[in-house]
Amino acid sequence: xxxxxxxxxxxxxxxxxxxGMVLFPQMVLHFEVGRDKSVFALNEAMNNGRTLFLTSxxxxxxxxxxxSALYDVGVVAEIKQIIKTSGHLRVLVExxxxxxxxxxxxxxxxxxxxxxxxxxxxxxxxxxxxxALIRMVKGLFEEYAMMAPRMAKELVFAAMTSEDPVFLSxxxxxxxxxxxxxxxxxxxxxxxxxxxxxxxxxxxxENEILxxxxxxxxxxxxxxxxxxxxxxxxEQIKAISSELGEESEQSEVYxxxxxxxxxxxxxxxxxxxxxxxxxxxxxxxSSHEASVIKTYLDTxxxxxxxxxTKERADIAPAKRQLDKDHxxxxxxxxxxxxxxxxxxxxxxxxxxxxxxxxPPGVGKTSIAKSVAKxxxxxxxxxxxxxxxxxxxxxxxxKTYIGSMPGRIITAMRQAGTCNPLxxxxxxxxxxxxxxxxxSAALLEVLDSEQNNAFRDHYIxxxxxLSQVLFIATANDLSAVPRPLLDRMEVITLSSYTRxxxxxxxxxxxxxxxLKRHGLKRGDLTIAHGxxxxxxxxxxxxxxxxxxxxxxxxxxxxxxxxxxxxxxxxVTITAANxxxxxxxxxxxxxxxxxNDETGLANGLAWTAVGGEMMxx
Numbered sequence: 307x308x309x310x311x312x313x314x315x316x317x318x319x320x321x322x323x324x325x326g327m328v329l330f331p332q333m334v335l336h337f338e339v340g341r342d343k344s345v346f347a348l349n350e351a352m353n354n355g356r357t358l359f360l361t362s363x364x365x366x367x368x369x370x371x372x373x374s375a376l377y378d379v380g381v382v383a384e385i386k387q388i389i390k391t392s393g394h395l396r397v398l399v400e401x402x403x404x405x406x407x408x409x410x411x412x413x414x415x416x417x418x419x420x421x422x423x424x425x426x427x428x429x430x431x432x433x434x435x436x437x438a439l440i441r442m443v444k445g446l447f448e449e450y451a452m453m454a455p456r457m458a459k460e461l462v463f464a465a466m467t468s469e470d471p472v473f474l475s476x477x478x479x480x481x482x483x484x485x486x487x488x489x490x491x492x493x494x495x496x497x498x499x500x501x502x503x504x505x506x507x508x509x510x511x512e513n514e515i516l517x518x519x520x521x522x523x524x525x526x527x528x529x530x531x532x533x534x535x536x537x538x539x540x541e542q543i544k545a546i547s548s549e550l551g552e553e554s555e556q557s558e559v560y561x562x563x564x565x566x567x568x569x570x571x572x573x574x575x576x577x578x579x580x581x582x583x584x585x586x587x588x589x590x591x592s593s594h595e596a597s598v599i600k601t602y603l604d605t606x607x608x609x610x611x612x613x614x615t616k617e618r619a620d621i622a623p624a625k626r627q628l629d630k631d632h633x634x635x636x637x638x639x640x641x642x643x644x645x646x647x648x649x650x651x652x653x654x655x656x657x658x659x660x661x662x663x664x665p666p667g668v669g670k671t672s673i674a675k676s677v678a679k680x681x682x683x684x685x686x687x688x689x690x691x692x693x694x695x696x697x698x699x700x701x702x703x704k705t706y707i708g709s710m711p712g713r714i715i716t717a718m719r720q721a722g723t724c725n726p727l728x729x730x731x732x733x734x735x736x737x738x739x740x741x742x743x744x745s746a747a748l749l750e751v752l753d754s755e756q757n758n759a760f761r762d763h764y765i766x767x768x769x770x771l772s773q774v775l776f777i778a779t780a781n782d783l784s785a786v787p788r789p790l791l792d793r794m795e796v797i798t799l800s801s802y803t804r805x806x807x808x809x810x811x812x813x814x815x816x817x818x819x820l821k822r823h824g825l826k827r828g829d830l831t832i833a834h835g836x837x838x839x840x841x842x843x844x845x846x847x848x849x850x851x852x853x854x855x856x857x858x859x860x861x862x863x864x865x866x867x868x869x870x871x872x873x874x875x876v877t878i879t880a881a882n883x884x885x886x887x888x889x890x891x892x893x894x895x896x897x898x899x900n901d902e903t904g905l906a907n908g909l910a911w912t913a914v915g916g917e918m919m920x921x
Contacts, residue, residue: 319358325366339394359421384402448466453513454512475502484508659752661786681727690735694737700762700763712763736787751776843894859887
């Protein structure tokens with residue numbers, strides 16, 4: 307290292323870009339390295355004398371700075387220590403001498419450049435001028451140290467006892483918490499007299515800022531009593547805000563009051579919200595209670611108290627929408643069209659709560675989406691599978707840590723309107739334990755005589771749910787509590803017949819899976835017999851979920867064949883379906899042609915359909 311430091315020619319060194327930091331000669335600095343270019347530069351330096359060139363990047367937000375994004379003037383440093391941490395390298399370096407980049411070389415892995423020594427010009431007009439500048443710098447730094455918080459005495463002592471102007475300017479600039487650009491200006495200045503004058507200007511600006519901060523503290527301290535610490539903190543924030551020209555804490559409270567007035571509500575709701583906003587004004591902003599009140603007010607103000615979507619109560623468009631989305635289900639469609647017709651004649655009618663009951667896969671959830679689309683209502687879904695806590699429905703008291711509204715109020719907040727279609731999915735899967743019975747909390751929600759003033763434990767205000775269209779789904783009605791079942795009109799969805807499954811597959815499942823797998827209509831042809839074979843021999847279910855999976859499997863086989871270039875199109879028939887799906891999984895019942903002694907035919911009913919049993 308000594309011979310490199312004293313060399314007046316050019317040095318070829320790896321360049322490491324520092325983000326937001328400036329290193330000065332004879333100073334020790336430790337920092338973390340994580341970027342790939344920086345790691346490669348470190349490795350190159352360790353292999354060649356432990357020396358590298360450190361300079362700052364102009365934009366701290368640049369994650370991959372090039373040579374043009376770096377300052378030309380920096381410091382040649384020696385690596386003292388490298389410690390590996392989780393995902394980073396912690397490096398300790400010591401600045402050797404000031405230098406400047408002349409010519410950039412190297413590859414894309416890291417930056418390498420030709421570096422030349424860039425010494426400081428210590429010539430001054432006169433010794434007295436230099437002495438005056440040094441005294442001014444020391445005086446201003448001493449004033450800064452008296453006002454600056456947490457300034458170490460050792461730093462002040464080292465600066466005040468030094469008479470070397472180069473060391474003094476670099477030492478003070480390195481140990482002051484000023485902007486990186488200001489430090490770089492000090493480092494780049496070669497004339498010692500100009501450097502000292504620049505440092506004097508920086509110190510004067512910093513002292514003026516600290517003086518303003520001190521005046522703010524004094525102004526606040528003169529306004530309060532020493533025993534009122536909380537009041538002191540509030541006044542301090544107010545004085546700082548006024549000095550910066552920012553709005554005070556009162557403006558936030560006034561904003562809450564304006565939002566409450568814009569809701570145009572009557573009764574206890576606006577009174578309660580105004581009271582909570584007034585409480586916020588009396589609390590310190592940093593207190594836990596203030597954050598609780600703010601969260602509570604934000605939640606209440608985001609609820610759709612009176613915002614509704616315009617409902618479409620026309621039977622013809624609704625019928626077209628339902629027929630487009632679902633095949634069959636005539637009983638269900640008729641009941642929904644009846645509800646729409648009644649709402650057209652009597653828009654104020656309430657209390658229509660439907661329960662779609664049937665085996666899995668028959669389209670209970672999807673038909674609720676179609677109803678919401680047909681009636682122009684927002685659609686929100688709540689799944690009750692495995693719910694055991696009553697607080698999931700009614701929410702928690704806002705005094706508890708981590709409290710939040712219940713699922714009903716959260717769904718209304720998500721919908722953004724007061725008249726959505728809310729799907730209560732799997733109500734037969736509700737559980738109960740020592741924390742309460744969620745089904746009991748649903749009794750008020752699904753009672754048209756009570757839900758116009760539903761009270762969630764979190765908001766503690768009556769909320770009108772009477773305009774919500776509730777549709778529940780269940781697989782097993784025997785698992786639904788009797789009081790809850792009594793509040794709903796049950797519509798039973800039976801399992802699909804063979805012909806219904808065939809038509810659903812043709813009109814809905816096959817086009818859907820072709821689009822999902824990136825296939826066009828001509829790429830894959832599934833014959834009529836192939837679909838029947840899938841229904842009869844590969845699925846045995848009440849709905850069509852298994853059938854859709856089988857069709858998806860055929861689409862994957864076809865996509866693989868077309869992508870591999872084996873064929874331009876694939877045709878699947880009943881004759882070759884075993885090549886794609888293997889042997890038949892199920893066999894149809896076969897009747898005995900001749901009577902046999904001791905053998906009788908029995909009939910059985912299942913959710914999948916009728917069965918013949920030989921007894």
